[in-house]
Amino acid sequence: MECKIKNDIGTIYITEDVLLKVVGYAALECYGIVAMSSKRATDGLVQWLGRENLSKGVQIRSVGDALDVDLFIIVEYGISISVVCNTIAETVRYKLESMTGVKVNKVSVTVEGIRV
DSSP states (O other): OEEEEEOSSOEEEEEHHHHHHHHHHHHHTSTTEEEEEEEOTTTOOEEEEOGGGGGGGEEEEEETTEEEEEEEEEEETTSOHHHHHHHHHHHHHHHHHHHHOOEEEEEEEEEEEEEO
16 A cells, blocks of 8 residues: 655655655654554564564555554553553644655554563
């Protein structure tokens, strides 16, 4: 999946890999997030991923001319999970829209674990 943005000068193509990395870096900048995680469909194990694999904790779906973003994260123990998730959702939406020009319908955040 790649995004296509047309303007009066021409067409801009943004690959899915770029979108995934923008979302991953935006999420990891937020306070309270420790790591991105990913569920493997085959065995249901949760993988702990560092910065080099941050795109694996992100799923993007194209819905019409906009995107739906799903994040799978590990949060820090002792903080308000709802506040962290709201902050991440707002930050990811803002950065993705401002950096790429692609409209974002919704950002869903799934907390896969807590690290002490």
